Amino acid sequence: MQNDKNFYIIFSIILIFMAVAPLVIQNTHFQHLLIMLLLFATLSQAWNLIGGYAGQVSFGHAVFFGIGSYAAMAPLTHWGLTPWVGMLIGGVVAIIVALIIGVPVFRLKGHYFAISTFAVAEVVRELFTNWEWVDGPIGLDAPVLEQGFYNLMFYKNKLPYLYIVLVFFFIMMLLTFRMERTRMGYYFRAIKQRPEAAQAMGVHISKYKQYALMMSAFFTAICGALYGLYILHIEPATVLSLDISIKIVLITALGGTGALWGPLLGSIILIPLQEYSRIWLGGTGKGIDLILLGALIVLICIYEPRGIVGLLKRFNFQKGKN
Amino acid sequence: MAVLEAKDVSMYFGELAALKEINLSVEQGEILGLIGPNGAGKTTFFNCATGFLTCTRGDIFFKGQNITRVPGHRVCHIGICRTFQIVQSFSEMTVLENVMMGAFCRHPNTSNSMHSAQDILDFTGLADKRDQIAGSLTLADQKRIELARTIATEPDLILLDEVMAGLNPAETEEAIELIKKIHQKGLTIIVVEHVMEVIMNISHRIAVFDSGELIVEGPPEKIVRDERVIQAYLGEEYHA
Numbered sequence: 001m002q003n004d005k006n007f008y009i010i011f012s013i014i015l016i017f018m019a020v021a022p023l024v025i026q027n028t029h030f031q032h033l034l035i036m037l038l039l040f041a042t043l044s045q046a047w048n049l050i051g052g053y054a055g056q057v058s059f060g061h062a063v064f065f066g067i068g069s070y071a072a073m074a075p076l077t078h079w080g081l082t083p084w085v086g087m088l089i090g091g092v093v094a095i096i097v098a099l100i101i102g103v104p105v106f107r108l109k110g111h112y113f114a115i116s117t118f119a120v121a122e123v124v125r126e127l128f129t130n131w132e133w134v135d136g137p138i139g140l141d142a143p144v145l146e147q148g149f150y151n152l153m154f155y156k157n158k159l160p161y162l163y164i165v166l167v168f169f170f171i172m173m174l175l176t177f178r179m180e181r182t183r184m185g186y187y188f189r190a191i192k193q194r195p196e197a198a199q200a201m202g203v204h205i206s207k208y209k210q211y212a213l214m215m216s217a218f219f220t221a222i223c224g225a226l227y228g229l230y231i232l233h234i235e236p237a238t239v240l241s242l243d244i245s246i247k248i249v250l251i252t253a254l255g256g257t258g259a260l261w262g263p264l265l266g267s268i269i270l271i272p273l274q275e276y277s278r279i280w281l282g283g284t285g286k287g288i289d290l291i292l293l294g295a296l297i298v299l300i301c302i303y304e305p306r307g308i309v310g311l312l313k314r315f316n317f318q319k320g321k322n
Numbered sequence: 323m324a325v326l327e328a329k330d331v332s333m334y335f336g337e338l339a340a341l342k343e344i345n346l347s348v349e350q351g352e353i354l355g356l357i358g359p360n361g362a363g364k365t366t367f368f369n370c371a372t373g374f375l376t377c378t379r380g381d382i383f384f385k386g387q388n389i390t391r392v393p394g395h396r397v398c399h400i401g402i403c404r405t406f407q408i409v410q411s412f413s414e415m416t417v418l419e420n421v422m423m424g425a426f427c428r429h430p431n432t433s434n435s436m437h438s439a440q441d442i443l444d445f446t447g448l449a450d451k452r453d454q455i456a457g458s459l460t461l462a463d464q465k466r467i468e469l470a471r472t473i474a475t476e477p478d479l480i481l482l483d484e485v486m487a488g489l490n491p492a493e494t495e496e497a498i499e500l501i502k503k504i505h506q507k508g509l510t511i512i513v514v515e516h517v518m519e520v521i522m523n524i525s526h527r528i529a530v531f532d533s534g535e536l537i538v539e540g541p542p543e544k545i546v547r548d549e550r551v552i553q554a555y556l557g558e559e560y561h562a
Binding site: 181182183186187189190193194196197198199200201202203204205 | 372374393394395396397398399403404406410411412413414415419422423424426427430431432435468471472475
């Protein structure tokens with residue numbers, strides 16, 4: 001299939017570029033930018049499974065993100081457990097939380113899922129803020145351990161982080177690409193477009209929504225773990241915040257929901273915009289970056305609700321006509 | 323043997339009786355027409371038979387198996403599939419993908435499903451539109467897509483809810499041809515339709531609903547002469 005071949009070619013080019021560029025440009029800030037960009041592209045792709053493909057918008061993905069980062073960081077801090085195991089634990093716990101949310105909520109139609117994710121995120125943030133074992137609102141600092149792959153700690157240089165995130169980005173993209181072509185991928189899109197017709201075609205709607213949420217939660221938790229290990233400090237106000245939840249949604253909406261390339265395109269625009277607007281327009285907390293972001297989203301909503309992917313498709317279509 | 327059999331089926335929404343003790347059966351290979359004024363309970367009957375609703379009282383049997391409480395998504399696997407009164411094509415998918423959605427019911431593998439869907443496209447005359455987006459097509463084509471994906475689930479019984487509403491005479495003619503073609507494949511069909519020429523033409527037997535009750539059933543020639551039917555639904559004008 002022509003479409004599949006194109007994907008593999010473009011995807012390979014992007015991967016090679018991402019792998020080689022930081023070797024050529026030995027600028028720490030550039031490397032940091034790439035890591036954040038890839039991390040948020042992976043994270044938003046995870047959200048895209050449930051929010052984009054299956055059309056069940058979640059405003060509380062910080063729950064899974066936070067669980068992931070705490071699951072990797074807390075056992076590492078307290079017991080020196082390798083974060084690779086912590087990461088897996090986080091993924092599994094996130095799946096359990098996804099079940100707790102999904103089993104009752106997916107029986108309902110309409111916007112209940114969006115509301116409940118929002119509520120659960122707030123509850124979990126409060127819980128962690130008051131949980132002494134993880135130092136409540138102060139959060140956790142990664143201990144100073146021997147650097148290397150086992151502890152997932154690298155002090156001298158950012159490149160190992162970049163390659164680790166790149167691997168997860170690779171896995172996430174490939175998985176989504178394959179998923180699009182399976183029955184499950186079709187079922188997700190059908191549920192989003194016409195739930196009743198999907199049911200008539202034999203689709204167990206709540207079960208497939210649950211699958212989407214569980215996969216999404218698992219990979220979101222892994223991204224949370226990577227984030228914590230890279231930043232070296234986590235606290236409820238960052239990893240469990242509404243900010244994170246919203247940012248994931250915005251990136252995907254900007255790039256294109258339910259589209260394979262949406263999360264990457266959204267991150268490519270949004271992450272540098274955010275980093276540089278902070279540098280140029282003054283420190284964090286003033287929220288100018290968020291104002292810019294909001295303006296961008298409004299424009300997208302008005303002119304091309306399908307996001308950047310939609311813009312590109314439109315452009316392609318016109319080119320095809322000429 | 324009856325393919326579908328409803329025994330004393332009643333459906334209440336609060337105090338309102340949408341169906342009152344309906345007894346109705348469809349034989350293998352039959353085309354049964356359901357007619358009646360708006361709100362008579364035809365669509366509610368479809369919803370009960372396809373697991374979209376669970377009837378308040380009574381039982382529904384499919385080939386002798388009690389399916390009263392079988393959930394909606396299982397019904398398709400058992401061999402019953404339906405279309406919708408208001409067209410429900412997957413508007414952002416291509417025609418082929420729409421039909422594949424039906425074919426997935428029997429062929430979980432994507433390429434098998436695609437092959438099966440392609441056959442259905444040829445059969446229903448949609449082959450030349452296979453890569454078009456369903457939402458961009460005419461109402462007639464979208465209704466045809468619904469029919470196509472319904473038979474793609476390889477059912478024994480299909481329930482067609484006004485598949486000809488809103489079509490012009492030429493399109494209606496084509497739709498009738500298609501339904502007859504589907505029937506020749508050995509499927510049992512229940513049709514809800516308001517266009518009398520159509521329903522009289524294709525049905526072997528007709529059941530008339532009024533205010534949730536089955537007031538009369540029988541062959542088309544008998545129905546058009548029945549006093550109760552003329553009063554409740556057909557009107558004096560149609561009186562032959």
